Amino acid sequence: MLSRTALFIVGFIVLLSGYSNGDNWKTILKDKKGTVTFYWYPNNVIIENSLDIIDGIEHDLAVSFVDYLEAMYDVEIELQWIETQSFDEVMEKVRLGNGGTFGASSLSITPQRKRIFNFTEPYMADIAVLVSNANIPVALSEYQLGQILQGKTAISIRSTTLVDALDKLKNNLNVDFEVEYTNNSGDILDQINNRDGSFGYVDIANFLVAVDNNTNVKRQLFFPVKLEGLAMIYPKNSDWKDPVNDYFNSARFQEDRRKIITKYLGSNASEIINRISKSAEIGPLEEIVLSNREKEAQYERLLEAAERDKEAQRLNILLISIIIVVIVILLLVYFLYRIKSQNTERLLQQQKMIEDTNNQLRGLNEEKNNLIQVLAHDLRSPLANIFNGAQIIESQEKLSEGGNKILGFILQSSEKMQSLIDKILDVDAIETGRHNVKKETFDISHIIKQVVQENESKASEKAISINTNLSENLMVEADKVYTTQVLENLLTNAIKYSPSQSEVTVSVKEDGKMIKISVEDQGPGLTEDDKKKLFRKYQQLSARPTKGEASIGLGLSIVKLFTERMGGEVSYDTEVGQGTTFIVRLPGKG
Structure with a gap:
């Protein structure tokens, strides 16, 4: 098909x-x-x-x-x-x-x-019922129905049994009303639904559809029409x-x-x-069936209205809940803003206190530096006199063995004090900018050999061997005095903290554009606490010099300060009980 x-x-x-x-x-x-x-x-x-x-x-x-x-x-x-x-x-x-x-x-x-x-x-059963617009009351008697329909407007279809039924209704009630014609039963219902004071006959099927669709149409209880089908x-x-x-x-x-x-x-x-x-015919039982359906439809509409009311209540509750949540959120945002403002104010106050404290510390540090400088300069002259006087006595006087020992102690102590004062003044000069870095190009291996040679006697006193692994013509661009001091401090520390019968190894090699210098010892290594203090001034680490050598905690701070001023960097590799390797990288000159 x-x-x-x-x-x-x-x-x-x-x-x-x-x-x-x-x-x-x-x-x-x-x-x-x-x-x-x-x-x-x-x-x-x-x-x-x-x-x-x-x-x-x-x-x-x-x-x-x-x-x-x-x-x-x-x-x-x-x-x-x-x-x-x-x-x-x-x-x-x-x-x-x-x-x-x-x-x-x-x-x-x-x-x-x-x-x-x-x-x-x-x-299908051919049943037509009389319906009217909802503003027309439902008649309780045939007489009342005639009064209600008098002068109203009926809606119908030409050449149909529906318009025949209206003609019979006129005769039965002896009333007069106007008839307007439309196309089909659906149009009849639409016009009655939308026009006040209108009525007409519609087939039972379309009426039941209208009942289910909750239209503005009522059924009158009198003069239904039932034909063969x-x-x-x-x-x-x-x-x-x-x-x-x-x-x-x-x-x-x-x-x-x-x-x-x-x-x-x-x-x-x-x-x-x-x-x-x-x-x-449509008798009492059939009337009951229709009335029950109308009541069921009304009940269904009431249920739908109740459900809509419930839904509206749920929506109102939801809306109120949303409003409450929004208010709570706004209050929370407000309180958070207040807390943030208070915290910001406290932070500003703390920042001001920190700035004030820093200013005080800078002032104290400056006073400290001035005091150190004055003390160091003032101590230089007496120490020089003591050292020179001791040397004169040593050269001109013949002393007993005990006297010579005391005199040697005086000379050694004076020399150490003079070295300490020089280090303090060097650090102060670098930090305050009074000493400028003077870079030049030189072979780092020559400096290393010189520093090793100067410290061999100290190492031999503790039976420590100094090994070197050097390459010639490794040129660095750095301050020669600072470089010498850095290597001196690293090698002195390695000897100072290494046990007897151990080895210290100094090596140098290229590392990209840098020259890498390593000083490796077999000392006690650094603890986690030592690592936190490392490179800070006047810090005493857990390890102690193995032969009671003096240490004021400036050596490594000078290494870091001097190296960084020359554009280099300092690092280390350590393991407790296995020794420490300090690494200095200085800019190379290719």
């Missing part, structure tokens, strides 16, 4: 041609194929035209009808839909047609129409009576009808229509 969209296009082309008949049943049986034509006019839920696909109760029944015939008689039938411009046109097209020509537009079975058309078995029509001279009766009298039709009506109207409406259709 063709798709629904294709069928609609075919129907539209036929519509442009003005008229089309379906094939005779005998022709279809002979050729095993043919066409069935359905003329239709939109009547809300009975037939729908949505997105170019014909849909609805009568459409689905027609499709089931054709499917049934194709399966039972092994034929192929094309289902063709042609939309008309009015309800009357549907009946006129079928009246003039023959063969497989049908009409579908929620048509009521009436004696008058039976004389003109053949009808299928009814697929809603069915499809086909011509009196058609030979389709046997296949039509075959399907519409079958159990398959009853099952299809139930499923299709439930599909479009819902199970509640389908059940109500089914119950009402079993009685000849």
Whole structure:
């Protein structure tokens, strides 16, 4: 079979041609194929035209009808839909047609129409109820209903049983009202829903849909109309009576009808229509069924309203909760801001205190440096006199063995004091900028040899061997005096803290653009606490000189200070109990 969209296009082309008949049943049986034509006019839920696909109760029944015939008689039938411009046109097209020509537009079975058309078995109860706009009160008696409807406006469809019902209502109530006409039952409901003071008859199916959709329409309790049923029509001279009766009298039709009506109207409406259709008239029991459905719909609307109220309450609670959370967050932000401001203020105060303390410390440090400088200079002259006097006595006087020992001690102590004063003044001169670095290019190996030679006697006193691993022509760009002092301090420390019968190794090699000088000893190594104090002035480390040599804690601080002033760097490698290697890197001169 063709798709629904294709069928609609075919129907539209036929519509442009003005008229089309379906094939005779005998022709279809002979050729095993043919066409069935359905003329239709939109009547809300009975037939729908949505997105170019014909849909609805009568459409689905027609499709089931054709499917049934194709399966039972092994034929192929094309289902063709042609939309008309009015309800009357549907009946006129079928009246003039023959063969497989049908009409579908929620048509009521009436004696008058039976004389003109053949009808299928009814697929739905034909019940029309009187409805009005919600602003019209529900009448409690026929007399009150007449008073209410007097002068109002009725909405209906021409040439239908709905407008016939309005004519009977006028006669029964002896009232006068105006009738306005519209296109279909859906339009009747729409106009009554939107117009105050309007009323009209609508079929039960559309009314139940309106009830479920919560429209502004009420049912009046009097003068419902029940006819034989809603069915499809086909011509009196058609030979389709046997296949039509075959399907519409079958159990398959009853099952299809139930499923299709439930599909479009819902199970509640389908059940109500089914119950009402079993009685000849709308009596008290049928009225109870309708009233119950209306009350159920009202109850459902109340439940929906209650649920909306609950949802609104939940939203209000949520909104209040959000507002509370926002307020709490704002308060928290405010308090955090206050705390931050207070902390900032405290930090500023502490910063000022630190700056004041630093200024005081700088002042004290400057006073200390001045004092050291004055003391060092003032001590130089007495020490020089003591040293010179001791030398004169040593050269001119013959002393006893004890006297010579005392004199040697005086000379040694004076020399140490003089060396200490020189170191203190050198550090002070560097720190205060009074001594400028004088860089020159020289062979570092020559300086190392000189320093090693000068310290060999000290090493031999402790049976320490000084090993060298040197390369000639390794040129550095540095201050020769500072370099000599750095190497002197490192080698002196290595000898001072190394045990007897050990070795000290001095090596030098290229390290990229730098010259790397290493002084390795076999002393006690440095502890973690020693590492924290290393290179700081006047610091005493855990290790002690192995022969009681004097140490004031300036040697390594001078090494670091002098090396960095020359553009070099100092590092070390140590392990407790395994010794220490101090490494000095100075800028090379390629």
